Amino acid sequence: MRFIYAFLGYSLILISGIFIFSFCMVQVSDEPQKLITFLLAILFFFAVGLAGFKLTRLGHRGRQEKRERQILQFAAQNRGRITPAELAMALPFSAEECQTVLETLCDQGIAQLQITDTGNLLYVFEGFLSETEKTTSKNPLDR
Numbered sequence: 848m849r850f851i852y853a854f855l856g857y858s859l860i861l862i863s864g865i866f867i868f869s870f871c872m873v874q875v876s877d878e879p880q881k882l883i884t885f886l887l888a889i890l891f892f893f894a895v896g897l898a899g900f901k902l903t904r905l906g907h908r909g910r911q912e913k914r915e916r917q918i919l920q921f922a923a924q925n926r927g928r929i930t931p932a933e934l935a936m937a938l939p940f941s942a943e944e945c946q947t948v949l950e951t952l953c954d955q956g957i958a959q960l961q962i963t964d965t966g967n968l969l970y971v972f973e974g975f976l977s978e979t980e981k982t983t984s985k986n987p988l989d990r
Contacts, residue, residue, distance in 0.1 A: 852902045859899025863892040914940060914948050919972070922958075927972035 870888050917938055922929050931949060935942040949970050952958040961969045976984075 852905045856899040856902030856905070859902065860896050861899075863896035863899065866892045867896070911948070911951075914944070915952065918945070918948055918952070919957075922970070922972045923975050926977075927975040929970050929972075930967060931970075 867889055870885060870892070918929075918934060921934060921937055925933070931942055931945045934940070934945040934949070938945070940948075949958060949960075952972075953960050953970070957974070958970045958972050961971055963969055
């Protein structure tokens with residue numbers, strides 16, 4: 848579905864650009880009726896291009912969310928501690944893409960960046976609890 852949104856979005860942007868260019872190349876006469884028609888056509892195709900842009904953003908946002916889900920699944924399998932290199936080897940993303948998504952997750956407060964003694968980056972996801980932690984949890988008001 849994301850591919851369809853992106854394809855439709857880029858198609859709408861292309862079509863609207865072609866029509867806006869075509870309308871601009873047509874010489875406008877001094878008649879007010881033709882000028883109004885010209886301006887309405889430009890406005891309409893600008894709106895179509897804007898809708899296409901929104902569709903492409905929707906397609907890209909879905910792809911980003913899918914990457915985040917895959918990274919979170921990988922982090923859960925590794926007890927919430929992963930390195931960008933491990934992630935790039937395990938998932939079909941480049942090391943740069945992995946690094947970008949991990950930084951985004953840190954900015955959102957989902958992960959924390961730590962540095963090992965050897966200087967490697969380690970991303971820690973605190974939200975993954977062991978079964979023991981889940982079963983021994985207590986009501987915060989009972990403390």
